[in-house]
Amino acid sequence: MAVNDLADERAAAAARSVTAVTVVSVFGILYAAQGFTASLAQFVLPSILRDKGVPLAQIGLTYLLFSPLVLKPFWAPAMDRWSMGLATRRLAVIHLCQVSLVLIFLCAALLNPENLSQAFNPAWMAAALLIVMVVIASQDISTDALAIEAVPTNRRGVAGSTQVAGTYLGYVLGSSAWLPLYVAFGWSVAMGVLAFILAVLTAVVKVTSGSLSAPAFRVENHPAPSLLGALRRPQLVTGIGFLVLYQLGGRLAASLLGPFMIDAGLSLATVSWVVGIGTVIAGICGAVIGPIFIRGLGVSRFLCLFALLHAACVVGLWGVAIGKPSCAVEAIIVLVILESALFALAYVGLFVKMMGWCAAHQAGTDFSLLQSVDSALAIGAGLGASLVAGVIGYSLVFLLSAFLLVAAAIVAFAAGRPAAATPHHIS
Known part of the structure; x- marks a missing residue:
C-alpha cells in the first residue's frame, strides 16, 4: 500500500510540475512540426511537381499518401503496449520520429535534382x-x-489550444515560407533549412520536456491495448457518435466555402487571401482564446455555446445564399472568417473532450481512432456536400449544416448537466 501511495504522490507531483509554458513549448512545437511537414505534401510538393511538368493524374495520387493518418489506429495498439504508463517511452518515440524526419530531409537535400520530374519517378x-x-x-x-497521460486535467484546455494553433501555424509556415525559399535558393538549400529547423525544434522539445518524464499513471491489471477493446467501450463509442454529429455540421459548411465564394462573384485573388490569410489568422486567434472560455464554462457548455454561434454564422451564409443582398461580398468575407474562428474554437473543446474519452491504458489507440473518424468524416463531408450542393444548391446544405450544429448543441448541453457538480472533470 505504501508503494502505491508513493507512486500516486510522484504522479501528482509530476502533474503539478507541468505548467502552461511546458505544454505550449513541448506540444506546440510538436504539432507545428506535424503541420509544417504535412503542408509540404499537401500544398507545396504538388505545386513543384506541376511546375516541373509532372502530369496532374500523378500529382493527384500524392493525396493518397495521407492514408497513414487515417490508418494509424491499426498500429497504435502496438505503440501503446510498448509505451504503457511511461512518459519517457512516449518521448523516446517522439524524439526518434523527429530525428528520422531530420535525416529524411537531409537525404532529400543531398539529392539536388536538376530536373525534378525526371529525378523523381512516381x-x-x-x-x-x-x-x-x-x-x-x-x-x-x-x-x-x-x-x-501527462498533462493534468486543468491544463487540457491549453493542450487543445496548442494542438489547433500549432497545427495551423505549421501549415502556414510550410505553405508560405518554404516555397519562396525553394524559388530563391533551390531544392538543396530549402530542404537543408527545413532539416535544420526540425533539428532545432527537436532539441528544444528534448530540453523542455523534462517535467513530462515521469510515470503518467500506475499500470494495474489493464487489458492489452487493442482497437477491438476501444470499440467495446461504451463511452468511446458514444463519444464517436457525438464527434460525428458535431463535426458533420461544421464540416459540411466549411467544405463549400471556397466554391461558394467563387460562385458569389469573389475573385480568385480575394478568395486566396481570405482562405490563406484571413481564415488561418482567425483560426489561430480562436484556438488561443479557447481555454479562457473552457475554464469559465466547462467543456460541455463551451461546446454548446459555440455550436449555437457556429449555427448562427452558417444561417448567415444561408441568408446570403438565398437573398443575394447588395453587401453580399462583404458579408461573405466576414462570415467565412468568423466561421473559421468558430470552427477552431470548437475543435479546442472537442480535443479536450476526446482526451477525456480515452482510456488511460490505451490513450494512443483511442485518440487515433477518434482522429481517424474525424479525418474520414472530413473527406466524406467534402465529397457529399459538393455533390448535394450541385443538385439542390448551397442554401439547403447550409441549412442542413445549421440544423446539425443545433442538434449537437442540444446534445452537448444535455451531456454537461450531470457533470455540473464536478467541473474539474470537464475543464
Missing part, C-alpha cells in the same frame, strides 16, 4: 512520401497519448 516519390507520412502519423500517436 514510385520513388510515393515511397519517400509514404515513409514521411508514416513517421508523422507515429509521432502524432505518441504526442496525443503523451498529452492525455
Whole structure:
C-alpha cells in the first residue's frame, strides 16, 4: 500500500510540475512540426511537381499518401503496449520520429535534382512520401497519448489550444515560407533549412520536456491495448457518435466555402487571401482564446455555446445564399472568417473532450481512432456536400449544416448537466 501511495504522490507531483509554458513549448512545437511537414505534401510538393511538368493524374495520387493518418489506429495498439504508463517511452518515440524526419530531409537535400520530374519517378516519390507520412502519423500517436497521460486535467484546455494553433501555424509556415525559399535558393538549400529547423525544434522539445518524464499513471491489471477493446467501450463509442454529429455540421459548411465564394462573384485573388490569410489568422486567434472560455464554462457548455454561434454564422451564409443582398461580398468575407474562428474554437473543446474519452491504458489507440473518424468524416463531408450542393444548391446544405450544429448543441448541453457538480472533470 505504501508503494502505491508513493507512486500516486510522484504522479501528482509530476502533474503539478507541468505548467502552461511546458505544454505550449513541448506540444506546440510538436504539432507545428506535424503541420509544417504535412503542408509540404499537401500544398507545396504538388505545386513543384506541376511546375516541373509532372502530369496532374500523378500529382493527384500524392493525396493518397495521407492514408497513414487515417490508418494509424491499426498500429497504435502496438505503440501503446510498448509505451504503457511511461512518459519517457512516449518521448523516446517522439524524439526518434523527429530525428528520422531530420535525416529524411537531409537525404532529400543531398539529392539536388536538376530536373525534378525526371529525378523523381512516381514510385520513388510515393515511397519517400509514404515513409514521411508514416513517421508523422507515429509521432502524432505518441504526442496525443503523451498529452492525455501527462498533462493534468486543468491544463487540457491549453493542450487543445496548442494542438489547433500549432497545427495551423505549421501549415502556414510550410505553405508560405518554404516555397519562396525553394524559388530563391533551390531544392538543396530549402530542404537543408527545413532539416535544420526540425533539428532545432527537436532539441528544444528534448530540453523542455523534462517535467513530462515521469510515470503518467500506475499500470494495474489493464487489458492489452487493442482497437477491438476501444470499440467495446461504451463511452468511446458514444463519444464517436457525438464527434460525428458535431463535426458533420461544421464540416459540411466549411467544405463549400471556397466554391461558394467563387460562385458569389469573389475573385480568385480575394478568395486566396481570405482562405490563406484571413481564415488561418482567425483560426489561430480562436484556438488561443479557447481555454479562457473552457475554464469559465466547462467543456460541455463551451461546446454548446459555440455550436449555437457556429449555427448562427452558417444561417448567415444561408441568408446570403438565398437573398443575394447588395453587401453580399462583404458579408461573405466576414462570415467565412468568423466561421473559421468558430470552427477552431470548437475543435479546442472537442480535443479536450476526446482526451477525456480515452482510456488511460490505451490513450494512443483511442485518440487515433477518434482522429481517424474525424479525418474520414472530413473527406466524406467534402465529397457529399459538393455533390448535394450541385443538385439542390448551397442554401439547403447550409441549412442542413445549421440544423446539425443545433442538434449537437442540444446534445452537448444535455451531456454537461450531470457533470455540473464536478467541473474539474470537464475543464
